[in-house]
Amino acid sequence: MNIGLIANDGKKELMVQFCIAYCGILSRHNLFATGTTGKMVAEATGLEIAKFLSGPQGGGEQIASRIACNEIDLLLIFRDSMTDSETQENEDNLLRLCDVHNIPVATNIATAEALIHSLARGDLDWRDIVNPK
Secondary structure: OEEEEEEOHHHHHHHHHHHHHOHHHHOOOEEEEOHHHHHHHHHHHOOOEEEOOOHHHOHHHHHHHHHHOOOOOEEEEEOOOOOOOOOHHHHHHHHHHHHHOOOOEEOOHHHHHHHHHHHHHOOOOHHHHHOOO
């Protein structure tokens, strides 16, 4: 699966810790991230990550375009809801695209862990549900 990783500044360290904890599972998939998040996760885990621009420079929009083209299968976007986010509109657009294209999305650690465990069990291959063999 192609997994997108995005984290607001206040949640980047949480994303790094999450990826360290689930490195074994994540290593079996293609990872895409906004620039700074991808750099931090790659340095901490050694995971191979395709990095886009940083969020403020358009990295979120690059991931959104991948979602719109059905090139992202799962999105982990750790948002810092306690601060006013300059990227709120972009985040809302990402979530809307995930809804439109039926992309599983986690915006917090609890949901991310549920999705990653489902991914490890093979429960998230929704293509088999949509297009049964």
